[in-house]
Amino acid sequence: MSTESTPALLKGVAGVDAVRTGGPAPAGPPARSPRARSTTAYLRYAAGKLAGAAVSLFAVLVTSFFLFRLIPGDPVKQMTGGRQVSTEQIAAMRREFGLDLPLWQQFTEYCGKALTGDFGTSYQFRAPVMDKITEALPATLLLTGTAFVIYTAIGIWLGARSAWRNGSAGDRFHTAFALTLYSVPSFWLGLLLIVTLSVGIGPVPGMFPTGGMESGGGSGLAHVLDVAHHMVLPVVTLVAVEYARTLLVMRSSLLDEMGSDYLTTARAKGLRDDLVRRRHAVPNAMLPTVTLLFVNLGNTVAGAILVETVFSWPGLGGLFYQALSVPDLPLVQALFFVFAAAVILMNTLADVIYPLLDPRVGR
Amino acid sequence: MVTRFPSRSFRPPGRRLRILLASGAAALALAAGSVVLGSPFGPSPQEAQAADGKSTLTVAVAQSVDSLSPFLAQRLVSTSIHRLMYDYLTNYDAKDSRTIPGLATEWETSADKLTWTYTIRSDSKWSDGEKATAEDAAWTFNKMMTDEGAATSNGSFVGNFKKVTATGPDKLVIELKQPQATMTALDVPIVPRHVWEKVGDFSKFNNDTKFPVVGNGPFILTDYKVDSYVKLKANKDFWRGAPKFDELVFRYYKDQDAAVAALRKGEVSFVAGSPSLTPAQAESLKTTDNIKVNDAPGRRFYALATNPGARTKDGQKFGDGHPALLDQKVRRALFMAVDRTAIIDKVFQGYAMEGEGYIPPRYGSYFWKPTAGQKLAYDPAKAAALLDEAGYRKNSAGKRTGKDGKALDFRILCHATDPNDKAIGKYLQEWWGDLGIGLKVDCLDNVSDPWYAGEYDLAFDGWSVNPDPDFVMSIHTCAALPAKAKESAATDNFICDKQYDELYAKQLAEYDPAKRADLVKQMESRLYDTGYMNVMAYPNAVEAYRTDQIESITTMPSDAGNIYGQDGYWSWWSAVPADGASGGSSGDGGSSTGVLIGVGVAVAVLAGGGLLFAMRRRSTAEDRE
Amino acid sequence: MTTTTDAAPAPGPRALTWARRRQAAGRFWQQYRGHRAGLVGLAVLAVIALTALAAPLLVGEGSRSVTAAPGGPLESPSAGFPLGTDQFGRSLLALLVWGTRVSLTVGLLAAFLSVAIGTLVGITAGHFKGWYGNIVMRITDWFLVMPTLVLAIALATVLSRSVWTTILAIGVTTWPTTARLVRAQTLSVESRPYIERSKALGGGHGHIMSRHVLPNVMPLVLAQTTLVISTAILTEATLAFLGLGDPTIVSWGGLLQDAREAGAVSSGNWWYLAPPGLAIAVVALAFTLCGRTVESVLNPKLGVSR
Secondary structure, eight states: OHHHHHHHTSGGGHHHHHHHHHSSSOOSSGGGOGGGGSHHHHHHHHHHHHHHHHHHHHHHHHHHHHHGGGSSSOHHHHHHTTSOOOHHHHHHHHHHTTTTSOHHHHHHHHHHHHHTTOOOBOTTTOSBHHHHHHHHHHHHHHHHHHHHHHHHHHHHHHHHHHHHTTTSHHHHHHHHHHHHHHHSOHHHHHHHHIIIIIIEETTEEOOSOSSOSOOSOOOTHHHHHHHHHHHHHHHHHHHHHHHHHHHHHHHHHHHHHHTSHHHHHHHHTTOOHHHHIIIIIHHHHHHHHHHHHHHHHHHHHHHHHHHHHHTTOOSHHHHHHHHHHTTOHHHHHHHHHHHHHHHHHHHHHHHHHHHHHOTTSOO | OOOSSOGGGGOOTTHHHHHHHHHHHHHHHHTTTHHHHHGGGOSOHHHHHHTTOOOEEEEEESSOOSOSOTTTOOSHHHHHHHHHHSOOSEEEOTTTOOEEESSEEEEEEOTTSOEEEEEEOSSOBOTTSOBOOHHHHHHHHHHHHHOGGGGTTTHHHHTTEEEEEEEETTEEEEEESSOOGGGGOOOOOOOOHHHHTTOSOTTTOOSOSSSSOOOOSSEEEEEEETTTEEEEEEOTTOTTOOOSSSEEEEEEOSSHHHHHHHHHHTSOSEEOOSSSOOHHHHHHHHTSTTEEEEEEOOSEEEEEEEOOOOBOTTOOBOSOOOGGGGSHHHHHHHHHTOOHHHIIIIISTTSEEEOOSSSOTTSTTTOOOOOTTTOOOOOHHHHHHHHHHTTOEEOTTSOEEOTTSOBOEEEEEEETTOHHHHHHHHHHHHHHHHHTOEEEEEEESOOHHHHHTTOOSEEEEEEEOOSSTHHHHHTTSGGGSOSSTTOOOSOSSOOOOHHHHHHHHHHHHOOOHHHHHHHHHHHHHHHHHHTSEEEEEEEOEEEEEETTTEEEOOOBSSSSOBSTTOSSSHHHHHOEEOTTOOOSTTTGGGOOHHHHHHHHHHHHHHHHHHHHHHHHHHHHHHHHO | OOOSSOOOSSSOOHHHHHHHHHHHHHHHHHHHHTOHHHHHHHHHHHHHHHHHHHHHHHHOGGGGOSTTOOSOTTOOOOSSSTTOBOTTSOBHHHHHHHHHHHHHHHHHHHHHHHHHHHHHHHHHHHHSIIIIIHHHHHHHHHHHHSOHHHHHHHHHHHSOSSHHHHHHHHHHHHHHHHHHHHHHHHHHHHTSHHHHHHHHTTOOHHHIIIIIIHHHHHHHHHHHHHHHHHHHHHHHHHHHHTTOSOTTSOOHHHHHHHHHHHTHHHHTOHHHHHHHHHHHHHHHHHHHHHHHHHHHHHOGGGOOOO
16 A cells, blocks of 8 residues: 555656556566566556557547637637738638538547648648647757656665665755755746856856757757757756655655565575665665656656746747647647657556566566 | 664664765756856857857847748748848838838839839849849739738738739839828838749748748848747848848747846847836846847837727627726726826836827827827826716725616736736726726737627737838728628727728828828827727837947937837848957857866766666676676 | 554444544644654644735735835835835735735645545545446546646636636646545455445445545545645646736736746846745645655655654
């Protein structure tokens, strides 16, 4: 039961819970999933997970279509803005974007095209939605990917230490520090970082760019360095507010492990404390954490909306916000789908490879 | 019970220190070695610039480009860039906005005013070496007239065109269906036919596939990165003379504060503001070295519109505007309870002028002021009296009620993205609250829907006025009303007034500027009296630039005018780089040692972390053997 | 789950049940007292709740008025205005105090809504296993993978701007976690023998769910609520910051949005920017600390440090 309440701690960890209770994937001690031992059973399990993911993706597709139809506003009026347009022009635009069709027909068309990766044409950019997304995707992946690697490293490292030294000054400090940063609104932290480190305050000079991903110009190494320079503050912001999750889950799963009988046995054998930790506790405790990592990665993509907004990062988050205010329906739908799909895919990936990673299963 | 393992007993000496160190390291990593990174960044961007010798002017903009195709672009940033890339037939003088030659050197109209003949200049060349001719202009207009997709952004200009032909390389003839006053204000970018002929679908082509983009304006577009920047280089062969800056970059900042911060640091040379800098930003920039704040009379008016009862051209009523607002006394009372000086002082903090007539004072010849007897001056007592007179008296609870006993409660439409709307909404709530009137401030991202549907009582309204006032006047005529209920139409606020319409028709036919101006003023007077459009303020254009990067720049109008969003290309074309300086654009791209150190630190931290894990892994593996 | 509240062993006298529950609560409090972090969180919350309740007395009703604003625009901190003034000349300290009310109210109501939905769904899904439970849990799983923030933003955009929209947006996007937890707990409670006994004695579905299951999941729900509140307060601030809140209401997120719109960031007006964010962080942290403590009291294995 304890594993149940751990993830409840933090909303983003929710996915772990689903993964761990959802199927036969082992949640606790290894011996609970005998089925995963045999290959065929595993394949059946994996196929089930993939099928589930496909159903979820479809459900998301449906939601993305209908949810945003509720946004008040006629897209054609939005597109024409305050300009004078003839009724024929309006009719032509409706035809162009397929808005003259009945809703169900629009829906089937949307689904059919979405399967081929075609999400239609953006109202405001007059470009294929997929083009806009593939343009913005690298920026988001770069930002979230970098942040992900760093906060995962910090989170696991500090989480393991904290758990092993449960109750010590170091543990208390880390937990408190992480929880504090976790409670901080990310956009606020970003703004403060801009005020202090980017604009400069008092004796502190402005050292980092205030926004954007690149200054433009330069190639090769200079370009890489330029982007790296622009990335520092957004990455720091993301890492600061995100690493607490990893830390806390790593910490609690290691604490769980520490209560296990096999560790007592290991200790009883007279193994060194360090060795017990490295050899037994940490690898086992890593399992739930690994699951969490995938879920984190999926969520971070969506969670970057704020950071991207504050730092003018040209990624998906900024695009989503921009598209919502128009509302640029095709773009909003597609982005919503992409965000949800990221989480679903990561969850499924975690589900599928979880049994493979478990050292106590099928090694 | 805490844990089964009192870990204390397992801890070898010295452990505690390591944990503390570890946490310290983590905290440091979080600060991202900023301290280490910092100091080498001291050198100002100008120095970094001098090395590469090119002068760059970087403009921070708050809008992202919607399309680089002049046939599709609608946003101000995009149309401003098109002004720089392509020459238009005519231009506006920087001094007084009168029409001056552009691609066309002269023009004449037939006696019946239906045929216009433009002479195209012979010294304008496309950047690929071809000559720009009347053929290009004719092709551009014809494309807009025949291809629905090409009419997206400027279709309204050609709606009244009958036929456009090039009768020679330098002669463009436009035949009209009806006389059109805006024939010397055709703000349409003329594109090179030989390039654009190859475009298939104009509704999808965004002109961002091949760089540099062929053009004949003062600048040539060389690079574009979505949501990041647009880069242009000076057109050395431009017929009016080459721009002084070698390179012009428009960089997109989602956040205005970030843009201002970038200006402070010299990352950008100019900040436009969206639509202008906030008073706080302007105040703090004023006291900053090397930064000049350009505070100029704006071209916008900012008004309080009341729903006059939405209806179609045929008189079919729709929407749910408050019936009380159909009473002129109520409209006047409401406006008389609006303290316009407080709005200027508190909300705009002096960066605006008090509203009078419909057209801002910047356009001197059309500017009109109510007479002393006509003016609805701020006077809450008189407003209360007017409401009493109209039959809305205060009840025991201090709320005004109509004859039906229902409390007087209004809604006001506000743009969620406009801080001024929200701020003034708060004031209105209190002022009108004192009068006994309730107000609900409805802030929406998308106000146009309830607006077109006539589902509002009051609304914050504002237009940017062109040198020629025809458009902003036309949106209050009966002809602008929608054909069908809730359909989008040219009308701004469903105003339909016979007297106003008569004046409008008269001014349209009047070709004598002074007489036309007088008619326009009469229309403004009539509009003022109806109380449907109450202008509260003319917000200033507040923008700022770095004087250590830009030595001089032309505003429009040249004395006390704005820089961004001009009707011509004067500002960027005329900007003179300051000595040895240029915009910061490539400044931080110049990879000073600081970046190297910063990246080094980051890499070290990462590598260290990775190594730690790797070692841990390995030792575990070894242990297993 | 190692709960501290003992379940009523048999349909005995109501008084006895209550006595047992009181006892359990007493035990719970005794253990809670042992956690310093939890106590700190509780103390902070008490202070903040008092501030919110006493706001009209502390700073006066008129402090939100823009027409009667006492100061100049964006004054830096002084004796008269300890935190400076906003762009209308209102005291930021007063606004911060007023903001406490909205942020707490939204946080509490949204969390209540979220947990209420979650508990209802969880208990019913756990109780009625069959097709109902299956379908409901499918929906829950599906909600679980929706990116919360994206969904909340979408909802806030779809609906009109008001406090209720914010509450609704947070409430309907955060319930699935609670539902899962409560369902698991329900399953474990229902597997206990006394439920069988109760059924045998003729206890209906409603009776079992409300008399036996609900009291037993309450501690879990309590812990969950405290944790969801901190999420809700953060989300409220986020939505307000993105301009999706009601602009005429003073809230912490709204203050941050106002600060940004006034240009406080680039003007270096840190006194405008820092306090609302700090307040959000402190309250969110306090709720998190309480929630963690409640959790660890209920489940000592988690070992929150003393």
